[in-house]
Amino acid sequence: MVLEACVILVDNSNHSRNGDFAPNRFLSQIDSISFIAGSKIQQNRVNTVGILAMSGRRPNLVLAPTNDVGQVLIATNKIQIEGKLDLISSIEISQLSLKHRSNKEHAQRIIMFVASPLEEKKEDLEKIGSQLRKASISIDIISFGETERNEEKLSALIDNANSGDNCHLLSVPTSTGIILADQIQGSGIFSSSSGGMGGGYEGGFGGGGYAGGMVDPNVDPELAMVLQMSLEEERQRQSRLQQENNNNTNEKEGNEQKQEEKKMDLEETEESSQNSNKNENNETKEEPDMFSQLEGLTEEEQMELIMKMSLEEMGNEELEQLGIPNEEEEETEKEKDPEVQNALQDEDLVDSILLSLPGVDPENEEITETINNIKKENNDEEKDKEKKNEND
């Protein structure tokens, strides 16, 4: 999770009217900008993004660096296509803007789109590359539309600006059906700086920048520890769960209970888990060890699985809070539902269900008594019904 202040340089020269990148070069840039800004701010809420339009009477800083994605989108709408690209001045102005950034701890970065043939000399570009390196500003260039002509000059710029591989040149060749934003997303230059979190539209899961536990020990040792603990707990659940799956034959009753318990349990697990990230991590599919099972199931079934696992974790005490109402619900439902009553008669089935309920010992005297009582009641009810039928 790198703290970054970014300025995106847009090529709004007349060369961007070209339609070789659908719908035209300018609009494909705007598209990409929304992706880039979104992913930067997703990586870290304090990251700032600004926008500068390079062409026109003079380069125009449309938006000073801000961490509000909405403002970025609004600003892109204000840009007009006009004039010719003025690369050197644009870079200098963005340098100034970054220098006066509000938080000095932010690393400085420029992201530049180039879609017009460059008229600047190679030496001038090399000079400004060194200038950027001296001011510790890293630069990423996305060259498209005029890639062959600009390749040499832009590589010279990048070479001079590069210190430790923080600058990149992405050349997107023209061919049919290419969408610029997809190319940028796929290239991974915007994930490389964040330690493995590519395409960051995951809705804040995993705390942004978390990549399977590898980043954490360096950034946040406490978080790493807690995540490790929850990982181990999950593994234990998994092994228990697999045993359960072998025993448990009837899912319907389990489902009825669980849907009602779902909401209550969700709250409990979230409270009892030491880290809210754990649950979010459960839902991301970035951890192949734990969730190879989950991948094949629908969301509902995933929820049920997770519910089962959380149920197993709860001790007797917690189960009592939920357990007592559950048993009541069980009984009332069973009374009403004839299918259930019939199922109850089957001792094997009952035993297996009891096994799946944590904290319940099937050989417990009380439980066997209650079951026998229920059976008696059912038998009595049946006899009563038969009598009534006969009478009628």
Next chain:
Amino acid sequence: MTEFIDLITIIDLKNSECLNSEPSQEITNILKEEEDTNFITSDTDEQLLVNIQFKQKVKVHSIIVRAEGDGTGPQLMKVFQNQFSFGFEEAQSLKPTHKFKLIKRAITEGKLIRFKMVRFSNVGSLHLFFENNLGGGKVTKIKQITVVGVPLETTNISKIQSVEEKK
């Protein structure tokens, strides 16, 4: 007169920086209490810009710059104060408060380089621009920078007593 001290404890290291240094090096290589083997090397060219931020206003008496005697030590040092967002462009164009031409003996032996304290009586940030080095080569190296002075009078909260306690 009040004693002058090494202002290292008053330096705000988080907001201090060195421009054009090698990327892996940190400002604490040169702003530190004791002399050790760490140093700062210049990167793109031979110029170095050190921005020192203080936690409170100080008076600067003098400065010590330590470097090697092999020609990588800095020669021309321009001193600026209380600048905001100070970069190489400003360093080249603005007029410095002080200009020093360092000699080899001064940097190898760590001699005090005296400032005119009247001009440095209210310093919040100090900016040192090392424009070239003694040997004329492409790389400048600095081992340690020590700023000597005294912090300005501020309210010492621990000494505030309520009137009743005195009785």
